[in-house]
Amino acid sequence: MKIRPLKITFESIDDFSARSRKELKEVLKNRKPIAQPKDTLIWASVESYQQFMSDQKYTIIATIHKYNPTSIYQLAKMLNRAQQNVARDCELLAGHGFIKFEETENGRKTKAPRLIFNYNAIEVHLPSVTYKVEFEKKAA
Amino acid sequence: MTKANLLLNSAFNISERYRVELKVFEVSLNQKYPEGVKARFILIDVLNKVPRLIVDNHAPFGFHVHANLPKEKNKRLRLETSNYLEALLKFWDLVKEILSYEN
Numbered sequence: 001m002k003i004r005p006l007k008i009t010f011e012s013i014d015d016f017s018a019r020s021r022k023e024l025k026e027v028l029k030n031r032k033p034i035a036q037p038k039d040t041l042i043w044a045s046v047e048s049y050q051q052f053m054s055d056q057k058y059t060i061i062a063t064i065h066k067y068n069p070t071s072i073y074q075l076a077k078m079l080n081r082a083q084q085n086v087a088r089d090c091e092l093l094a095g096h097g098f099i100k101f102e103e104t105e106n107g108r109k110t111k112a113p114r115l116i117f118n119y120n121a122i123e124v125h126l127p128s129v130t131y132k133v134e135f136e137k138k139a140a
Numbered sequence: 141m142t143k144a145n146l147l148l149n150s151a152f153n154i155s156e157r158y159r160v161e162l163k164v165f166e167v168s169l170n171q172k173y174p175e176g177v178k179a180r181f182i183l184i185d186v187l188n189k190v191p192r193l194i195v196d197n198h199a200p201f202g203f204h205v206h207a208n209l210p211k212e213k214n215k216r217l218r219l220e221t222s223n224y225l226e227a228l229l230k231f232w233d234l235v236k237e238i239l240s241y242e243n
Binding site (some may be wrong): 011013016018020021023024025027028031032033034035036041042043044048051052091092095096097116 | 145146147148149150151152153154155156159160164165177181184186187189224225228229232234236239
């Protein structure tokens with residue numbers, strides 16, 4: 001099976017804001033669009049991502065991928081969790097760009113939770129740690 | 141409705157609560173956007189499903205901030221700049237200010 005991952009990358013708020021200013025300058029000058037790749041979500045820190053991304057949210061995403069539930073009610077049944085709690089988790093996942101809601105017309109209007117694209121894995125790109133050993137100090 | 145060309149589209153998840161969305165459109169010259177550029181920088185409170193801070197640039201206000209959201213939707217504070225980069229810089233300063241007193 002081919003892996004189509006949703007990538008999670010990390011950038012500090014200062015780095016992201018500096019990059020956004022650079023990109024804005026570029027688009028205003030060239031009028032050529034710059035869009036963040038659809039398969040990438042940027043988080044400010046590993047800690048904030050881990051705080052947000054519970055096992056229950058991973059399970060929600062995997063269940064949406066596997067079973068395509070037509071409503072939050074159906075999803076909650078599949079997960080054997082309270083609908084209210086699943087709805088809240090889904091709102092948060094949608095708010096942070098993991099999923100979206102699609103209107104369906106199955107008798108009455110309901111919102112079906114869907115992945116933002118058809119990904120089947122989440123790839124977390126931990127920031128690399130770089131450090132230097134200063135020989136001058138080391139040798140002293 | 142005039143056609144808008146999305147020039148810049150990026151999003152940044154700060155925490156469980158906050159997400160920033162930056163969108164800049166090229167639009168045909170009109171009274172609302174005399175420079176033909178529509179900019180919208182938003183800090184979203186995802187937990188409460190409301191925008192917390194918006195900077196945009198439509199006439200007759202020029203660059204302005206909706207700072208006291210969601211309570212006062214129509215309250216606008218003028219940003220003393222007509223420069224897009226400066227407006228974005230001020231937006232980020234305000235985001236950091238909000239984060240600092242909520243942490």
